[in-house]
Amino acid sequence: xxxxxxxxxxxxxxxxxxxxxxxNIPAALVPWEVLVEALDAQEAEQVIGVILPNSxxxxxxxxxxxxxxxxxxxxxxxxxGRGFSLARQIRRAGFAGEIRASGPLIADQFAYALSCGxxxxxxxxxxxxxxxxxxxxHARDSFSATYQRGYGETDRNILDQRxxxxxxxxxxxx
Amino acid sequence: MYRYDEFDERFVRERVAxxxxxxxxxxxxxxxxxxxxxxxxxxxxYLQLHAYMLRIAVPYGTLNSRQLRQLALIGERYDRGxxxxxxxxxxxxxxxxLRDVPEILGLLADVEMHCIQTSxxxxxxxxxxxxxxxxxxxxxxxxxxxxxxxQWSSAHPEFGYLPRKFKIAVTGAEADRAVIKAHDIGLRLRxxxxxxxxxxxxxxxGGLGRTPMIGKVVRDYLPKKDxxxxxxxxxxxxxxxxxxxxxxxxxVKILVHEIGAEEFTRRVEAEFAQLDGPSINxxxxxxxxxxAYFAPPAYETLPAVSNxxxxxxxxNPAFARWVEVNTVPHKAPGYTALTxxxxxxxxxxxxxxxxxxxxxxxxxxxxSFDELRVTHAQNLxxxxxxxxxxxxxxxxxxxxxxxxxxxxxxTDIIACPGLDYCALATARxxxxxxxxxxxxxxxxxxxxxxxxxxKISGCINACGHHHxxxxxxxxxxxxxxESYQITLGGDxxxxxxxxxxxxxxxxxxxxxxxxxRIVGVYLAARAEGESFIDTIRRIGLAPFKAAFQExxxxxx
Numbered sequence: 001x002x003x004x005x006x007x008x009x010x011x012x013x014x015x016x017x018x019x020x021x022x023x024n025i026p027a028a029l030v031p032w033e034v035l036v037e038a039l040d041a042q043e044a045e046q047v048i049g050v051i052l053p054n055s056x057x058x059x060x061x062x063x064x065x066x067x068x069x070x071x072x073x074x075x076x077x078x079x080x081g082r083g084f085s086l087a088r089q090i091r092r093a094g095f096a097g098e099i100r101a102s103g104p105l106i107a108d109q110f111a112y113a114l115s116c117g118x119x120x121x122x123x124x125x126x127x128x129x130x131x132x133x134x135x136x137x138h139a140r141d142s143f144s145a146t147y148q149r150g151y152g153e154t155d156r157n158i159l160d161q162r163x164x165x166x167x168x169x170x171x172x173x174x
Numbered sequence: 175m176y177r178y179d180e181f182d183e184r185f186v187r188e189r190v191a192x193x194x195x196x197x198x199x200x201x202x203x204x205x206x207x208x209x210x211x212x213x214x215x216x217x218x219x220y221l222q223l224h225a226y227m228l229r230i231a232v233p234y235g236t237l238n239s240r241q242l243r244q245l246a247l248i249g250e251r252y253d254r255g256x257x258x259x260x261x262x263x264x265x266x267x268x269x270x271x272l273r274d275v276p277e278i279l280g281l282l283a284d285v286e287m288h289c290i291q292t293s294x295x296x297x298x299x300x301x302x303x304x305x306x307x308x309x310x311x312x313x314x315x316x317x318x319x320x321x322x323x324x325q326w327s328s329a330h331p332e333f334g335y336l337p338r339k340f341k342i343a344v345t346g347a348e349a350d351r352a353v354i355k356a357h358d359i360g361l362r363l364r365x366x367x368x369x370x371x372x373x374x375x376x377x378x379x380g381g382l383g384r385t386p387m388i389g390k391v392v393r394d395y396l397p398k399k400d401x402x403x404x405x406x407x408x409x410x411x412x413x414x415x416x417x418x419x420x421x422x423x424x425x426v427k428i429l430v431h432e433i434g435a436e437e438f439t440r441r442v443e444a445e446f447a448q449l450d451g452p453s454i455n456x457x458x459x460x461x462x463x464x465x466a467y468f469a470p471p472a473y474e475t476l477p478a479v480s481n482x483x484x485x486x487x488x489x490n491p492a493f494a495r496w497v498e499v500n501t502v503p504h505k506a507p508g509y510t511a512l513t514x515x516x517x518x519x520x521x522x523x524x525x526x527x528x529x530x531x532x533x534x535x536x537x538x539x540x541x542s543f544d545e546l547r548v549t550h551a552q553n554l555x556x557x558x559x560x561x562x563x564x565x566x567x568x569x570x571x572x573x574x575x576x577x578x579x580x581x582x583x584x585t586d587i588i589a590c591p592g593l594d595y596c597a598l599a600t601a602r603x604x605x606x607x608x609x610x611x612x613x614x615x616x617x618x619x620x621x622x623x624x625x626x627x628x629k630i631s632g633c634i635n636a637c638g639h640h641h642x643x644x645x646x647x648x649x650x651x652x653x654x655x656e657s658y659q660i661t662l663g664g665d666x667x668x669x670x671x672x673x674x675x676x677x678x679x680x681x682x683x684x685x686x687x688x689x690x691r692i693v694g695v696y697l698a699a700r701a702e703g704e705s706f707i708d709t710i711r712r713i714g715l716a717p718f719k720a721a722f723q724e725x726x727x728x729x730x
Binding site: 079111131158162 | 179185188196203204205206213295325326328329330335413450453457459460463
C-alpha cells in the first residue's frame with residue numbers, strides 16, 4: 001500500500017507476516033494478536049513491528065515497546081480519531097521507533113497526525129489515487145502555527161512564539 | 175473584549191484558505207462526499223431542509239458593533255435579510271449558497287470572526303455567562319478562560335475526530351447563567367475556602383439530547399494554572415474510551431454514566447498525573463495577556479441611583495415596566511446590564527433582521543462601550559449601560575421593534591428552528607412558540623405570573639433545551655402527526671434539573687391550553703413571592719399532572 005512520510009512518498013521496508021510466521025523477514029510487521037509469539041521467534045538481525053487496533057489500551061502495548069521498531073495504528077475510518085491519542089501516549093512513553101497511521105486517512109489529517117507523533121501514513125490504493133501526494137504536502141502546511149503546546153515543533157506554536165516575543169521585548173518596551 | 179494579535183489573524187485567514195481548498199478538492203473529486211461532510215461541518219456548514227445553513231461562532235457570546243454590522247451585511251447580501259441567534263450564543267444564516275461560503279468567511283475574518291468548530295465531532299464554540307464582567311454575583315470574569323479554551327481547542331491535532339460533539343461552558347458567578355451542568359464540560363470559577371485562590375470546579379458528562387444528564391463534578395478545586403493539562407486529560411480519556419459503535423451513545427455523558435463518575439474521575443486523574451503540566455499549560459504571562467483584554471471599561475463615577483431614570487420611570491409606566499423586567503444590577507454604580515428581547519409577539523424566537531442588528535450595533539457603540547452579548551436564551555445584551563441613558567435606548571429600540579418587556583417571562587421562549595428549517599426536526603417549534611406567546615400576550619399577566627422559562631425542541635436532539643425548561647415542550651411525530659410532550663420542573667441554573675413528563679403527547683393546538691392549566695395550578699398554589707419553579711419544588715408534580723390530565727381528556 002502507498003506510504004507517505006513528512007516529506008512525501010516513502011519506501012516501505014516492512015513486510016506483513018502471515019500470522020506469527022515471521023521466518024527470516026528482515027522487518028516483519030505482525031498482527032497484535034500474535035505479537036507475543038512473533039517476539040519469541042525473533043532472530044538477532046530481525047526487527048519487528050506491530051499492527052495495533054486502535055481499541056487496544058496503551059497499557060497493554062507498553063510492555064512490548066522496547067522490543068518494537070514500528071507501531072502501525074489502524075484507522076478503521078478516518079473519522080475514528082482514537083489513533084491520535086494512542087500515538088501521543090506511545091511517544092510520551094519515550095518510544096523512538098516509527099509510528100504509522102494505517103487506514104483511509106485524508107490529507108487534512110496529515111498535520112494532525114505528524115503533530116501527534118506519527119511518522120508515516122499508509123493508505124489504501126484507492127484513497128492514495130484520489131488524493132495525490134502534493135495535496136498531502138499542501139495540507140500539511142495549512143497552518144503556519146497552531147495553539148496547542150507540546151504538539152510538534154515549538155517554533156510553530158503560537159503560545160511559544162508569543163512567549164519568545166515577550167522575552168525578546170522586555171516590559172520596558174511596552 | 176479580546177482582539178486578535180498577528181497569530182490569531184493569520185490562523186483565521188489560513189482557516190479560510192484551508193476551507194476554500196477543501197471545497198475545491200470536493201468539487202474535483204479528490205474528496206468523496208462522505209469525506210467532505212465532516213470537513214464542512216467543522217466549518218459550520220450544514221445541509222438543512224431547504225438549503226445550506228451557516229453557523230457563525232460568537233465566542234462566549236461577545237460581539238462589538240463592527241462585528242454585528244458585518245453580520246447584518248452578510249445577512250443582507252447572502253441571506254434573506256435576517257439571522258437567527260442560537261442557544262449556544264451563535265448566529266445562524268438559513269439561506270446562504272455554498273459557493274458564497276468562502277467569501278462570507280473572508281468577510282468574517284475581516285472582523286475577527288469565524289465559523290471554526292461550530293459543528294462536527296469536535297470541541298465546539300465555548301459559551302459563557304452573558305453577564306460576564308458585569309454581574310454583581312461574579313467571583314471572576316469567565317471570558318479569559320473561555321478565550322484561552324477557544325484558542326486551545328481550535329484545530330486541536332488530537333481532538334478533531336472525537337466520538338461525538340463536545341461542548342464546554344464557563345461561568346464565574348454564583349448563579350449559573352451558562353447552563354454549565356448541561357454541557358460535556360462545565361467550568362465554574364470559585365474561591366478555594368482555605369487559600370482563597372480562584373480555582374475551577376469541573377463537571378463532566380452533562381448534556382441534553384435523547385439521554386439528558388446533569389454533569390458530575392470530577393474536580394472541586396483545580397488550580398487555574400493547570401486548566402489546559404486537565405482538559406487534555408479529560409479529552410484523551412474520552413477520545414480513547416467514548417463509544418463509537420452508536421452515535422446516540424457516543425457523548426461523554428454516556429461514558430461517565432456507564433463506568434460511573436468515580437471511575438471516570440479516576441481515569442482522568444491517572445492521565446493527568448502522567449502529564450507534564452508546564453509543557454502544556456499556558457504560562458501565567460499568556461493568561462494575563464488574555465485577561466487584560468477583559469479589563470472593565472472606563473466607567474464614569476456615578477451615583478448608584480439615577481434621578482433621570484427615576485423621573486422617566488415615574489412619567490412613563492410602560493418604560494418603567496420594561497426597565498423592571500429587562501435590566502439587571504451592574505457591578506458599577508449607576509450602570510445596568512440591559513437585555514434586548516428577541517422574542518416579540520409573532521416572530522421566530524432569536525431572529526433579528528439586518529436592520530435590527532444595525533440598530534443594536536449603533537446603541538452598543540453609543541451607550542455600551544461598543545460591547546454586546548448574545549445570551550443562550552437567544553436574546554441580546556448591552557452589558558454596560560448608564561441608567562440615565564435607558565430612556566433614550568428604550569425609545570430607539572422601540573422604533574426597531576425591539577422593546578419587548580418580557581425577559582425571563584412566559585413569552586421569552588427558547589425554541590429551536592424546528593421543522594420549518596431543520597432536517598432533523600420531527601415537529602414544528604416556532605408556530606408553537608408563537609401560539610403560546612399570543613395566548614399570554616397580556617404583559618400585565620406575564621408579570622403577574624413572574625419568571626417562567628418555556629423551552630421548545632422540535633426533536634429529541636433537544637436544541638431548544640426543553641429538558642431544562644421550567645416547562646419543556648418536545649415536538650415528536652406520531653403516525654404522521656405532530657405530537658407535543660410536556661415536561662415540568664426542569665431547571666437550567668445552578669440547581670440544574672431535568673424536567674419530568676406530565677402525560678401523553680398533545681396536538682399543537684392543545685399546547686397553549688395545557689400551559690394555561692399548568693400556570694393556573696401554580697397561581698392557585700403559590701406562596702407570597704414564590705416563583706413558578708419554587709412552587710413546583712414545594713408541592714411536587716402531582717397537582718400539575720392532575721390538571722394536565724384534564725387537558726388531555728378534554729382534547730380526547
